[in-house]
Amino acid sequence: MDENIPAAEAPREHGESVPEAGRLGRWLDRGGIVFAAGIVLAMLILMQEVILRYVFNAPTIWAHETTVFLCGIAFIYGGLYCTARDRHIRVVLIYDALGPRLRRAFDVAISIVCAAASAMFAWAAWLMVERAAFRPDGSFRLERSGSAWDPVYPGLVKVFLMVVLAVMAIQFVVLAWNYAKGRR
Amino acid sequence: MEIFGSLKGLGVEGGTLLMFAMLLGLLVTGIPLAFVTLLVALVFALGWFGPMAVPLITSRVYTFVSSFVFVSVPMFVLMAAILDRSGIARDLFDAMRLMGGRLRGGVAIQTIVVAVILAAMSGIIGGEVVLLGLIALPQMLRLGYDKKLAIGVVCAGGSLGTMVPPSIVLIIYGLTANVSIGGLFTAAFIPGLMLASFYVIYVLVRAYLNPAVAPIVENAGVPRAEKIRLLKGLILPLLVVAGVLGSIYGGIASVTEASAVGVMGVLLSTVVRGEFTFALLKGAALQTLQTVGMIVWIGIGASALVGVFNLMGGINFVSSLITGISDNPTIILLFMMLILFVLGMFLDWVGIALLTMPIFVPIVKSLGYDPIWFGVLFCMNMQVSFLSPPFGPAAFYLKSVAPPDITLSDIFKSLLPFICLQILAVALLIAFPVLAGG
Amino acid sequence: QEHTFRFQSSDPSGNPNFELQKTWADSVSEKSDGRIQVELLPVESIVAHNETQDAIAAGILDGHITDTSYFAGKDPAFGLIANPVGAWSNPQEMFDFMENGGGKELMNELVEPYGLHFIGATTPGLEAFVSAVPLDGVDDLKGVKLRAPEGLVQQVFAAAGASPVNLPGSEVFTSLDKGVIEAADYSVFSTNHAQGLHDVAPHPVYPGFHSMPLVEISMNKQKWDELPDDLKQVLEESVREFAQRQVAALDENDQKAVEEAKASGNITIHDWSDEERAKFRTIATGEWEKVAQRSENAQKVYETLTGYLQEQGLMQ
Numbered sequence: 001m002d003e004n005i006p007a008a009e010a011p012r013e014h015g016e017s018v019p020e021a022g023r024l025g026r027w028l029d030r031g032g033i034v035f036a037a038g039i040v041l042a043m044l045i046l047m048q049e050v051i052l053r054y055v056f057n058a059p060t061i062w063a064h065e066t067t068v069f070l071c072g073i074a075f076i077y078g079g080l081y082c083t084a085r086d087r088h089i090r091v092v093l094i095y096d097a098l099g100p101r102l103r104r105a106f107d108v109a110i111s112i113v114c115a116a117a118s119a120m121f122a123w124a125a126w127l128m129v130e131r132a133a134f135r136p137d138g139s140f141r142l143e144r145s146g147s148a149w150d151p152v153y154p155g156l157v158k159v160f161l162m163v164v165l166a167v168m169a170i171q172f173v174v175l176a177w178n179y180a181k182g183r184r
Numbered sequence: 185m186e187i188f189g190s191l192k193g194l195g196v197e198g199g200t201l202l203m204f205a206m207l208l209g210l211l212v213t214g215i216p217l218a219f220v221t222l223l224v225a226l227v228f229a230l231g232w233f234g235p236m237a238v239p240l241i242t243s244r245v246y247t248f249v250s251s252f253v254f255v256s257v258p259m260f261v262l263m264a265a266i267l268d269r270s271g272i273a274r275d276l277f278d279a280m281r282l283m284g285g286r287l288r289g290g291v292a293i294q295t296i297v298v299a300v301i302l303a304a305m306s307g308i309i310g311g312e313v314v315l316l317g318l319i320a321l322p323q324m325l326r327l328g329y330d331k332k333l334a335i336g337v338v339c340a341g342g343s344l345g346t347m348v349p350p351s352i353v354l355i356i357y358g359l360t361a362n363v364s365i366g367g368l369f370t371a372a373f374i375p376g377l378m379l380a381s382f383y384v385i386y387v388l389v390r391a392y393l394n395p396a397v398a399p400i401v402e403n404a405g406v407p408r409a410e411k412i413r414l415l416k417g418l419i420l421p422l423l424v425v426a427g428v429l430g431s432i433y434g435g436i437a438s439v440t441e442a443s444a445v446g447v448m449g450v451l452l453s454t455v456v457r458g459e460f461t462f463a464l465l466k467g468a469a470l471q472t473l474q475t476v477g478m479i480v481w482i483g484i485g486a487s488a489l490v491g492v493f494n495l496m497g498g499i500n501f502v503s504s505l506i507t508g509i510s511d512n513p514t515i516i517l518l519f520m521m522l523i524l525f526v527l528g529m530f531l532d533w534v535g536i537a538l539l540t541m542p543i544f545v546p547i548v549k550s551l552g553y554d555p556i557w558f559g560v561l562f563c564m565n566m567q568v569s570f571l572s573p574p575f576g577p578a579a580f581y582l583k584s585v586a587p588p589d590i591t592l593s594d595i596f597k598s599l600l601p602f603i604c605l606q607i608l609a610v611a612l613l614i615a616f617p618v619l620a621g622g
Numbered sequence: 623q624e625h626t627f628r629f630q631s632s633d634p635s636g637n638p639n640f641e642l643q644k645t646w647a648d649s650v651s652e653k654s655d656g657r658i659q660v661e662l663l664p665v666e667s668i669v670a671h672n673e674t675q676d677a678i679a680a681g682i683l684d685g686h687i688t689d690t691s692y693f694a695g696k697d698p699a700f701g702l703i704a705n706p707v708g709a710w711s712n713p714q715e716m717f718d719f720m721e722n723g724g725g726k727e728l729m730n731e732l733v734e735p736y737g738l739h740f741i742g743a744t745t746p747g748l749e750a751f752v753s754a755v756p757l758d759g760v761d762d763l764k765g766v767k768l769r770a771p772e773g774l775v776q777q778v779f780a781a782a783g784a785s786p787v788n789l790p791g792s793e794v795f796t797s798l799d800k801g802v803i804e805a806a807d808y809s810v811f812s813t814n815h816a817q818g819l820h821d822v823a824p825h826p827v828y829p830g831f832h833s834m835p836l837v838e839i840s841m842n843k844q845k846w847d848e849l850p851d852d853l854k855q856v857l858e859e860s861v862r863e864f865a866q867r868q869v870a871a872l873d874e875n876d877q878k879a880v881e882e883a884k885a886s887g888n889i890t891i892h893d894w895s896d897e898e899r900a901k902f903r904t905i906a907t908g909e910w911e912k913v914a915q916r917s918e919n920a921q922k923v924y925e926t927l928t929g930y931l932q933e934q935g936l937m938q
């Protein structure tokens with residue numbers, strides 16, 4: 001038996017935020033645990049719902065909406081988390097053929113473009129939040145789901161999306177700055 | 185010169201071409217994939233309409249992340265991450281190797297069988313590719329299998345989730361076309377298994393033509409007690425599979441809930457094996473966050489881009505393109521296949537489905553084709569789109585968890601034969617509609 | 623033409639409702655001598671079904687044809703007026719409320735602050751109830767696991783003793799098939815039949831007792847205000863005619879599907895007695911009040927609605 005081939009079994013550790021992401025990146029990296037825990041919680045809620053419904057014939061009115069909410073904010077944060085860790089997939093066909101100087105220029109340019117886009121999206125999300133967090137008369141009210149339970153999840157997710165997009169823009173600016181300085 | 189709205193002068197034909205050119209151009213520059221489609225969507229929202237149209241993109245992002253159908257993706261990824269950190273997967277594959285006996289390519293074939301079982305447990309793709317990429321790929325490499333063959337089996341097999349019922353692609357199609365979802369599931373059953381069997385045959389042919397790609401593992405020297413110990417490795421995984429399938433087909437859990445049952449089963453297995461620690465769970469959960477962040481953001485942009493394209497008048501443009509090409513229904517049908525193939529090179533399946541289904545369904549009905557058969561055909565086309573470069577989601581999902589020395593171009597090269605098999609399956613469905621109940 | 627409007631429907635392109643809505647778009651162009659063109663887009667082509675209100679206000683879309691209850695999260699009043707469970711026994715009662723009972727003015731009071739103008743109402747008609755178990759009255763609902771969509775409907779079923787399960791439309795079929803749920807509030811009989819729900823749940827209740835959605839046709843308020851009066855009239859008239867056309871056409875579809883279902887021999891159609899329907903309606907109206915307390919607008923809807931029903935003798 002080839003018991004002594006440890007090869008691929010060791011759990012791959014996934015490092016941390018890239019150095020160029022700066023202090024913000026390290027914070028975002030640490031914040032990940034909150035949303036990762038949310039995914040585990042979503043799993044437990046679904047299990048609980050199955051048991052309550054099947055065994056006790058007592059389904060809840062909150063389980064599915066809460067699960068979707070927890071997964072939704074994890075999806076949104078996950079995008080930011082990957083940005084801080086530079087784990088978004090790239091097709092590096094041209095990039096790999098470049099020399100180190102051009103590569104750095106590419107890194108800077110890509111980060112600036114993504115920062116501008118994220119900022120634009122954050123602004124657009126603000127327009128959305130204006131309608132999801134305030135009544136037409138301007139008083140504060142988070143948009144609800146309209147279900148019998150009627151949680152404020154839709155309003156929360158929209159606000160959270162706006163915040164994440166804004167932070168993402170800042171993160172890309174930090175990345176661009178550090179790539180330009182050539183910090184490794 | 186006014187920038188906002190200036191692209192409108194291109195007309196929808198020119199705009200569409202420019203869109204594809206931009207997608208391709210940005211894709212190869214090394215911009216994170218998640219932002220490529222989002223950027224193109226932004227450029228066209230601003231360039232065609234102006235800043236007032238940009239909230240359409242954030243609205244679609246919001247809708248995308250709050251869809252119930254994606255809940256099973258993090259569940260499958262979490263399952264994979266826990267399995268990866270425990271010894272369950274290794275024991276499973278050791279047992280499978282023993283059972284594979286002297287059959288060439290045995291473990292690859294067993295991986296395909298596992299993929300079909302996983303496909304019957306889930307309705308969506310993403311999670312299974314990650315699961316097989318974390319579990320089966322390292323094991324096949326460990327056993328000396330050809331890298332390309334192993335990669336192809338993992339990506340193609342992991343994509344079966346939407347081909348073998350239950351399938352979210354078929355459900356969305358059924359809702360769009362107003363046809364029986366049960367009918368679609370029944371009709372997709374044989375084509376799904378047919379595609380899986382193509383993969384098996386391909387593995388066998390490769391393995392027997394060139395024994396080096398799939399070495400036979402000698403089990404002769406293994407003592408009986410050791411064999412029994414190895415076979416024990418099958419028990420827990422089988423219990424988990426039985427739990428998930430049983431909860432779906434026994435009416436205990438909905439398809440999405442069943443994915444959580446699977447996570448719970450795997451978690452309990454680690455407890456039984458004495459491997460459970462909070463560090464393990466924490467590591468698995470963090471990896472899940474990263475992987476789903478990547479998977480979901482790849483899809484987000486496509487959905488946004490479709491919204492912008494439709495606002496540009498994309499629906500009318502594409503339908504006039506199709507109906508204008510010929511009076512011959514067969515040619516129209518083949519042209520639709522071509523459109524699906526080309527879109528598959530650039531967009532995520534959600535984007536393709538959102539864009540084309542509303543256009544194709546009325547045309548297919550008016551041509552007199554069986555809408556159920558077409559739904560299965562559509563689903564088969566999505567299989568191709570998962571693998572086809574340059575935008576091949578299954579390849580990206582695998583890349584996110586594969587060892588760093590496996591590059592995207594390695595993956596795409598490995599997928600070519602499997603794409604050919606999928607196209608063969610599409611052709612067979614067209615030539616012999618009876619395969620899909622047509 | 624002078625005006626081109628882009629409307630998004632809440633129905634998918636292969637759905638009979640969408641086909642009918644296209645005839646509305648055509649009739650607008652015809653009645654206005656081509657001065658108005660309506661481009662009708664299927665659900666989710668620009669934004670999701672529950673995001674159209676925002677998109678219209680922002681000027682991305684010009685209008686929508688949609689179930690008003692999708693906006694119950696903005697204000698519970700939308701949920702109450704869209705589907706006052708138990709209020710209507712047929713579409714004409716609801717149309718009369720809209721035209722002569724203050725419904726139209728009320729709708730505009732609700733949507734105008736959001737930047738929309740309500741042109742008129744239509745409905746797919748009284749929905750049929752999908753069930754895998756025989757249901758012949760309110761008592762049979764006890765403990766039945768059923769899927770109900772957001773809002774009042776769910777609350778009413780809970781009050782009637784059932785166990786409402788939150789499930790998205792996409793999971794209804796598989797969950798009924800495997801027995802995760804036993805019944806579902808889904809759509810009208812013909813649609814339920816076409817999508818194969820009766821194959822897995824062979825005890826439909828028809829005509830339904832639970833739901834008749836208000837489908838609003840609305841557009842951007844500013845663009846409406848800019849229209850000359852004669853074109854405004856054309857739009858209103860076209861919606862009134864369309865509503866009648868839709869109700870008649872879908873009723874015909876339902877009849878056809880009912881015949882087919884009966885002929886199949888595997889499907890048993892249940893029709894509730896008047897007493898049972900009244901019993902359900904009493905439970906439902908008890909729930910209206912609870913919704914009314916959730917917002918000022920909802921209270922306004924409650925008062926207008928009950929006032930009209932009492933005046934017409936439809937409610938004590």
Ligand code: NA
Nearest residue numbers: 303306345350
């Ligand atoms: Na499946």
Ligand code: NA
Nearest residue numbers: 528569572575
């Ligand atoms: Na592709």
